[in-house]
Every structure is written in C-alpha cells, then in structure tokens.
Amino acid sequence: MTAISVSGLRKTYPGRPPVEAVRGIDLTVRRGECFGVLGPNGAGKTTTIEILEGLLSPTAGRVEVFGMSWDTQADEIRQVIGISLQETRLAEKLSVLETVTLFRSFYRNGLEPHEAIRRVGLEDKTDAWIRDLSGGQKQRVAVATALIGRPQLLFLDEPTTGLDPASRRDLWGILTDFRSSGGTILLTTHYMDEAERLCDRVAIIDQGRILALDSPRQLIRALQADHVIELQVRPEGSDLSFLTDLESVEQVRDDGEAVCLSVAEPHIAIPRILEQLASRGLKLTGLTTRQASLEDVFVQLTGRHLNDRLPDRPPDSGG
Amino acid sequence: MSPFRQLLMSRIRLFLREPAAVFWVYAFPLVMVFSLGTAFRSQPVERVLVDVVRNSHAAEAAQALAESRLFRVTITDLPEAQRRLRIGRTELIVEKPHADPASVRYTFDPTRPGSLVARNAADDILQRAAGRRDVLAVTDIRSIQPGGRYIDFLIPGLIGMGLMGGGMWGVGFATVDLRIRKLLRRLLATPMKRSHFLGAMIISRMLFTIPEVFIIVLISRWFFSVQVQGDLSALFVVILGGAIQFSGIGLLVASRATTLETVSGLMNAVMIPMWIASGIFFSPDRFPDYLQPAIACLPLTPLIATLRQVMLEGAGLADITIGLGTIFTWGIVTFLLALKLFRWQ
Ligand SMILES: Nc1ncnc2c1ncn2[C@@H]1O[C@H](COP(=O)(O)OP(=O)(O)OP(=O)(O)O)[C@@H](O)[C@H]1O
Ligand SMILES: [Mg+2]
Numbered sequence: 001m002t003a004i005s006v007s008g009l010r011k012t013y014p015g016r017p018p019v020e021a022v023r024g025i026d027l028t029v030r031r032g033e034c035f036g037v038l039g040p041n042g043a044g045k046t047t048t049i050e051i052l053e054g055l056l057s058p059t060a061g062r063v064e065v066f067g068m069s070w071d072t073q074a075d076e077i078r079q080v081i082g083i084s085l086q087e088t089r090l091a092e093k094l095s096v097l098e099t100v101t102l103f104r105s106f107y108r109n110g111l112e113p114h115e116a117i118r119r120v121g122l123e124d125k126t127d128a129w130i131r132d133l134s135g136g137q138k139q140r141v142a143v144a145t146a147l148i149g150r151p152q153l154l155f156l157d158e159p160t161t162g163l164d165p166a167s168r169r170d171l172w173g174i175l176t177d178f179r180s181s182g183g184t185i186l187l188t189t190h191y192m193d194e195a196e197r198l199c200d201r202v203a204i205i206d207q208g209r210i211l212a213l214d215s216p217r218q219l220i221r222a223l224q225a226d227h228v229i230e231l232q233v234r235p236e237g238s239d240l241s242f243l244t245d246l247e248s249v250e251q252v253r254d255d256g257e258a259v260c261l262s263v264a265e266p267h268i269a270i271p272r273i274l275e276q277l278a279s280r281g282l283k284l285t286g287l288t289t290r291q292a293s294l295e296d297v298f299v300q301l302t303g304r305h306l307n308d309r310l311p312d313r314p315p316d317s318g319g
Numbered sequence: 320m321s322p323f324r325q326l327l328m329s330r331i332r333l334f335l336r337e338p339a340a341v342f343w344v345y346a347f348p349l350v351m352v353f354s355l356g357t358a359f360r361s362q363p364v365e366r367v368l369v370d371v372v373r374n375s376h377a378a379e380a381a382q383a384l385a386e387s388r389l390f391r392v393t394i395t396d397l398p399e400a401q402r403r404l405r406i407g408r409t410e411l412i413v414e415k416p417h418a419d420p421a422s423v424r425y426t427f428d429p430t431r432p433g434s435l436v437a438r439n440a441a442d443d444i445l446q447r448a449a450g451r452r453d454v455l456a457v458t459d460i461r462s463i464q465p466g467g468r469y470i471d472f473l474i475p476g477l478i479g480m481g482l483m484g485g486g487m488w489g490v491g492f493a494t495v496d497l498r499i500r501k502l503l504r505r506l507l508a509t510p511m512k513r514s515h516f517l518g519a520m521i522i523s524r525m526l527f528t529i530p531e532v533f534i535i536v537l538i539s540r541w542f543f544s545v546q547v548q549g550d551l552s553a554l555f556v557v558i559l560g561g562a563i564q565f566s567g568i569g570l571l572v573a574s575r576a577t578t579l580e581t582v583s584g585l586m587n588a589v590m591i592p593m594w595i596a597s598g599i600f601f602s603p604d605r606f607p608d609y610l611q612p613a614i615a616c617l618p619l620t621p622l623i624a625t626l627r628q629v630m631l632e633g634a635g636l637a638d639i640t641i642g643l644g645t646i647f648t649w650g651i652v653t654f655l656l657a658l659k660l661f662r663w664q
C-alpha cells in the first residue's frame with residue numbers, strides 16, 4: 001500500500017534568474033513507514049514537502065496521496081493528513097487548549113483536544129498562552145495541531161530544528177508512538193542522527209535531486225569504507241593525501257580540524273598509517289575511529305558536509 | 320463545535336486580549352466626540368469686540384455701546400485700533416471725529432461676517448442714542464432648532480468615520496498579521512472552509528464596531544443632547560450595513576498585501592479621500608460640481624448621507640432603501656472579490 005507517490009516532480013520558482021528548487025524527484029512512501037528527506041539548506045526539502053502537502057503547486061510532475069490527487073480531492077486529502085510547517089507562529093494570545101480546539105473543529109473526526117495535548121506532554125501548559133511557551137513547547141503545540149485530526153499521514157518539516165537534545169528525544173517518542181499506532185510519517189531534517197534513529201527509509205537530496213534512497217543501514221553499508229578514522233598531526237596542515245595509497249583506505253579528506261580517512265578495515269589500515277607518518281617525520285597528536293554515519297554518506301555523495309553553506313552559485317549540474 | 324464559531328471565538332478572544340486595540344477602538348471615537356463636541360457646541364453669543372478711537376467724544380459713544388450689552392468696548396488710539404483690527408482682536412473701529420460730532424466713521428472688514436454684523440448693530444445703537452426713532456413695532460422670536468446645530472451635523476459624520484476606521488484597520492491589520500506569521504498557510508493546510516475564515520474576520524469585527532458606534536450615539540445624546548430623529552431600528556440597520564461595508568473593503572484592501580507597511584499605505588490611500596470629501600466634517604456640497612460624481616462614488620458618502628437622513632431628518636427604513644442598497648452592495652461585492660483575490664501565503 002502506498003501513502004504517497006511522486007513522479008517527475010519539478011518546481012521552478014519564477015524570478016531572475018528562476019530558481020530550480022526541485023529538479024525531478026520520484027519517490028514512493030509506503031503506508032506505515034517513516035520516510036526521511038535529508039539534505040542541506042536549500043536542497044529543496046521544504047519545497048518538496050509543501051508540494052506534497054498541497055500548499056504549493058508543482059511546475060511539473062504527478063503527486064498522489066493515498067491514491068488521491070490535489071487537483072480533484074484536496075478536501076479529502078486534508079481530512080487525513082496532519083502538518084507541521086517549518087515555520088509557523090501560532091496566535092500568541094490563544095492558550096494551548098484554545099489553539100488545539102480551534103484546529104479540532106476543522107476535522108470531521110479527531111482526537112479530544114485534551115488527549116492531543118496529553119500526547120505531546122503539555123498537560124501542565126493547557127491554559128498557558130502560546131506566547132509564554134518555550135520554543136520546544138511551541139513546536140509540540142504545532143505537533144498537537146498536526147495530530148488533532150487523527151491523521152493517517154503526518155508531514156513534519158524540520159520538526160526538531162532548534163530544540164535541545166531532551167526536547168528532541170521527547171518529540172522522537174511522540175513520533176514513534178504515532179507510528180506504532182499505524183501512522184505514516186514523512187519528515188525532513190538535516191540531522192543525520194535523527195534520520196538514522198527514526199526513519200525506515202531516507203532520501204538524500206541536494207540541489208533538488210535525490211542522490212540516494214534507501215534504509216539508513218543500507219546507505220551506510222553501501223559505502224565501500226564504513227569506518228572513519230580522524231587524525232590530527234603536527235605540523236598542522238600537512239598534506240596527507242599520500243595515505244590514499246594504503247591498503248583499505250578509500251578516501252582522505254582534510255576537514256580543517258582533523259584529517260578524515262574512510263576505511264574499510266581499521267585493523268589493517270591503522271598500523272600502516274602510523275608507519276607512514278613516522279617515516280615522514282610527522283607527529284601524531286590525535287586519533288579516533290568511529291562507525292560511518294549518514295553524514296559520511298552525504299559527504300561521499302557530494303563532497304560537502306550537510307551543514308556546509310552552499311556555494312553562492314550552485315554549479316548547474318546539467319539541468 | 321462548529322468551525323465557524325471556533326474561528327469567531329478565537330478572533331474575539333484575540334481582540335479582547337489586546338488592551339491597546341480595545342482602547343483605541345472604544346476610546347478614540349469618544350475622545351473625538353468629546354473634543355469636537357465641546358469645541359462646536361452652540362455657545363451663548365459672546366460680546367463682540369469693538370474699539371472706539373480716543374478723543375473728546377469717545378467716552379459718550381463707548382458708554383452707549385457698552386450699555387447695549389452686545390459689545391465689549393475698548394478705547395484706544397487709531398493706529399493701535401487699526402493694528403487690532405488687522406490681527407482680529409477687534410471687529411470694528413468706531414470714530415466720532417473731533418471736528419464733527421454729528422458724524423460717525425466705521426472701519427471694518429466686510430469679508431468678516433462678525434465685522435459686518437458689528438457695524439450694523441453699532442450703527443443702530445449710536446443712531447438711536449443720537450435721537451433716531453424706529454417706525455416699525457418689532458417682535459423677536461428666538462427659536463433654536465433641534466438638529467440644526469453643528470454638533471448634530473457632526474455626530475453622524477463621526478459615526479461614519481468610526482465605522483470606516485474600525486472596519487478597515489481592524490480587518491486589514493489582523494489579516495496581514497496572520498499572513499506574515501504564516502498562520503494563514505497553516506490554516507489553509509487544514510480542511511477549514513475559506514469562507515468561514517473570512518466570514519469570521521468580518522463578523523468578529525462587526526461585533527465590536529457596532530457597540531462602539533452605539534456608545535457614540537448614547538454619549539452624544541447625554542452630553543450634547545444630540546437626538547436621533549428617526550427610529551432606532553433604521554439606525555441599527557444603517558450601522559450594520561456600514562460595518563459590513565467597511566469590513567469588506569478592509570478585507571479587500573488587505574487581500575494581497577504581505578507587509579504591514581503596504582497595508583497601511585493602501586488603507587490611507589483609500590481612506591484619505593473619504594475623510595476629506597465624504598462629509599464627515601462638512602457637507603460634500605461644498606466641493607465644485609464637477610467633483611460631485613466622484614464624491615458620490617466614495618463608499619463613505621452614501622453611508623454618512625443615510626446616517627444623517629435617519630438621525631437629522633427622521634427618515635425611516637422605507638425612505639432610505641437606495642442608500643442601504645448601495646451600502647450593503649459595497650459590503651457583499653468587496654467580500655466576494657476578496658474571497659477570489661485573497662492571497663493565503
Ligand atoms: N518562494 C520562493 N521564491 C524563490 N525561491 C525560493 C522560494 N522558496 C524557496 N526558494 C529557493 O528554492 C531552493 C530550495 O528551497 P527550500 O526551502 O525547498 O530548501 P530546504 O531544503 O527546505 O532548505 P532549509 O534546510 O534551509 O529549510 C532554495 O534555493 C531557495 O532559495
Ligand atoms: Mg526547509
């Protein structure tokens with residue numbers, strides 16, 4: 001069963017020059033899964049999700065939500081989805097209960113407002129004005145308004161950006177509960193740990209295209225080298241690219257703070273690295289190893305970090 | 320609970336929780352009524368200022384004028400009197416020439432109504448004092464007409480102004496604020512009916528504007544004895560129409576604006592011609608004929624005219640159908656246009 005199916009999706013914002021925010025996306029979200037859209041700033045995440053939510057119309061392509069089209073069955077779709085936008089400022093001087101009750105009135109059936117507030121853990125703020133909530137609490141109200149209509153499908157655009165680790169974990173808990181009751185989630189994020197933790201499948205997008213789409217584990221496993229060794233040497237800034245020639249080292253990258261090596265088998269690579277450094281008179285001042293993450297997948301795919309700034313003029317990759 | 324009622328209640332709550340807005344909506348029109356009412360209330364006629372040029376006949380003339388209780392008389396030298404006439408400190412200079420006591424010379428400004436009246440009244444008194452006999456028997460009937468004072472004319476104008484300002488600022492600002500916060504977009508993503516939302520914006524505003532206007536009616540009655548000559552139900556219908564009309568116009572003006580600056584600019588551009596020409600403070604008849612068709616097209620003009628018909632001329636519902644039709648048509652047409660043009664994001 002599919003919850004969302006998208007093919008040939010394109011969105012060009014008119015302007016001088018026009019911005020090709022989405023340049024041909026195809027994907028299918030299955031019922032009951034949590035699907036993540038992962039990408040850096042400006043990748044086209046919000047544009048994509050807002051087209052799926054019916055808030056933007058695509059320049060080209062076909063979108064179906066539970067087999068319905070936005071052109072003909074918009075009201076039906078809206079009854080069964082719940083939404084949290086990347087940026088909404090709810091009315092400051094309404095209370096949490098008043099806000100949630102207002103949203104409840106729009107849906108044919110849904111949760112009792114107090115129940116929605118309980119699910120996001122804001123019982124003790126029921127009568128507080130939105131103005132007097134913290135950022136994380138406001139985000140939870142936004143999620144409560146998304147849950148209030150008992151949606152089958154939740155759209156969340158960067159639900160945890162700006163939250164502290166504890167609030168993020170709380171929100172992850174809410175989403176996990178929603179899923180275990182059979183709901184489908186589509187969320188965007190630029191935190192790879194969030195995607196690894198929550199999502200069954202992840203689409204990594206950059207500059208409006210899907211670079212890879214699979215489960216987080218498969219994406220990481222697909223790296224030839226799924227370990228990362230970070231080295232610090234003196235003198236700083238020494239060129240270590242010669243390490244690429246060593247057995248089991250796939251890639252060498254200078255991150256500024258450390259030099260990162262993508263390595264298939266650390267137990268083979270590490271002794272050779274030490275040997276090479278010593279023979280060139282370089283002094284090792286730090287060495288750590290870790291399992292590769294989605295971040296490394298992204299770096300391998302694009303040569304950039306997720307949270308790097310985009311170059312001012314993104315290279316037009318043929319589109 | 321029904322979505323429309325929920326939307327309406329949210330608007331009402333948000334308004335009541337904004338003390339500054341409440342103050343301006345209710346206090347500002349009252350301040351206007353009190354200050355203008357006090358300034359233009361009909362006052363007991365004041366004594367007119369007259370200067371008598373200093374010479375040997377001055378005291379005699381001054382006494383005759385002062386005894387009439389119409390004038391406040393100052394005896395002064397001619398140059399000083401001329402200066403006072405120029406700056407408006409006196410209306411009339413009376414001079415009985417030293418050489419010819421059987422003559423009198425008046426210096427006055429014929430373009431100033433007060434000046435001309437003073438000249439004629441002073442002349443009467445001095446002629447009688449010099450022995451003139453009137454030949455007709457005179458009876459003066461002093462009759463002050465209800466509804467004929469400036470304040471009576473002004474109050475319907477202020478009510479129209481209140482309906483215009485309340486509707487336009489209230490609906491317009493609130494709408495653009497919601498758009499800036501992207502709350503409109505969030506609402507659009509729900510199954511909410513758009514007409515419910517826009518209807519709630521308009522009706523919530525009316526719920527506040529209509530009582531505001533009735534407070535003006537009551538206050539001006541208690542403090543300045545401004546009467547409503549027509550029946551109150553007709554007045555209510557006109558006020559209801561005006562509230563709908565300007566909420567609709569406010570919604571239309573705000574239907575595409577994306578910043579508060581744009582919407583205030585548009586609001587002022589729409590309202591200023593009406594402040595000037597639609598007859599709040601003076602009758603639109605004072606403008607030249609070629610402007611009259613344009614003035615008649617301004618939405619505030621028929622509203623104020625109809626308010627005056629009811630309040631001053633005692634018109635009933637049957638007499639004002641055309642005015643009411645125009646007013647309600649404005650409201651409905653602008654609402655429908657706004658619904659079409661409205662930018663949700
Ligand atoms: N209304 C708009 N008009 C013109 N260009 C736009 C508009 N909205 C977005 N863009 C551009 O489209 C591209 C994709 O934007 P989008 O908001 O989808 O990115 P995103 O992946 O959500 O980024 P972020 O992580 O910062 O939220 C960006 O280059 C952005 O500048
Ligand atoms: Mg975004």
